[in-house]
Amino acid sequence: MSIQLAKLSGGVISAEASLEAGSAGVLRVRFSGTADLEAKADLDVFVKGLHAEAVRLGATRVIVDFRELEFMNSSCFKIFVAWLAQVRDLDPTQQYRIHLLSNPNQLWQRRSLAALSCFAVDLVAIET
């Protein structure tokens, strides 16, 4: 089984998803660059595709690595909020957990990811 999600690259933001080696049902996605208005449309498509793949593959966990992401604006933040709401709205048997890897040296990551965690407290874990 392989992941069918095109890499996001060439603009101000890059993202790539893969299956976690040696961990069945775990997807890993790495973001880098800047998530601002220029990135919004591509990011929206990518995150929707990520969710579709996680459901298709029956994922139990998605690891989201934000450590190389310089900044995220509120429009892009909303994309992640909508994603969490979609996971929250799934049948419990289809839900997967989301594990956020953050850079504690960046204020926006400390604050924004904590807000995401409060939004979906049973689904989200943060690791610094």
Add this chain to the structure above:
Amino acid sequence: MEQPFFHVSFRPNVKLVSTVRRFTAEFYERVLVDQEVSEKVALATHELLENAVAYALDGETGIRIEVVEDLLTIKTWNRTSPERAEAVKTAIEQMNQESDPDKYYQTMLEKTAYRTDGSGLGLARIRAEADMAVKCVIDSDKVCIEASTSLRRRK
């Protein structure tokens, strides 16, 4: 002591917002020697400028960041339609009626999760994540949004 400030106006270009954010963050990190404050300034600058750029009628957006005594204030301004000015004013008034910024922010997250238009999160994010008070001043067709925070506790 001299009061540091930064002031620029430019034609709206979404690409310039990130450039200004990076510059202001570095400027205030050097001036205030406080990484946390400079990151708050960066976050609020970005959110305010993107709003201003999106709704500027004549293509010009301005920003001034100043420190007066212990108060750091970011001001952004642009010319906009009366409808937009009223919408911004109402949104800020509604936000400020809730005394707990985090509670209001979470309420907005619930609302925005199912919205198909804009996020509507920018001002609530500035208030909750950057710990800044937000207000709006309207003068004819010019809208100025101010975000401010006290530096006193850092001394």
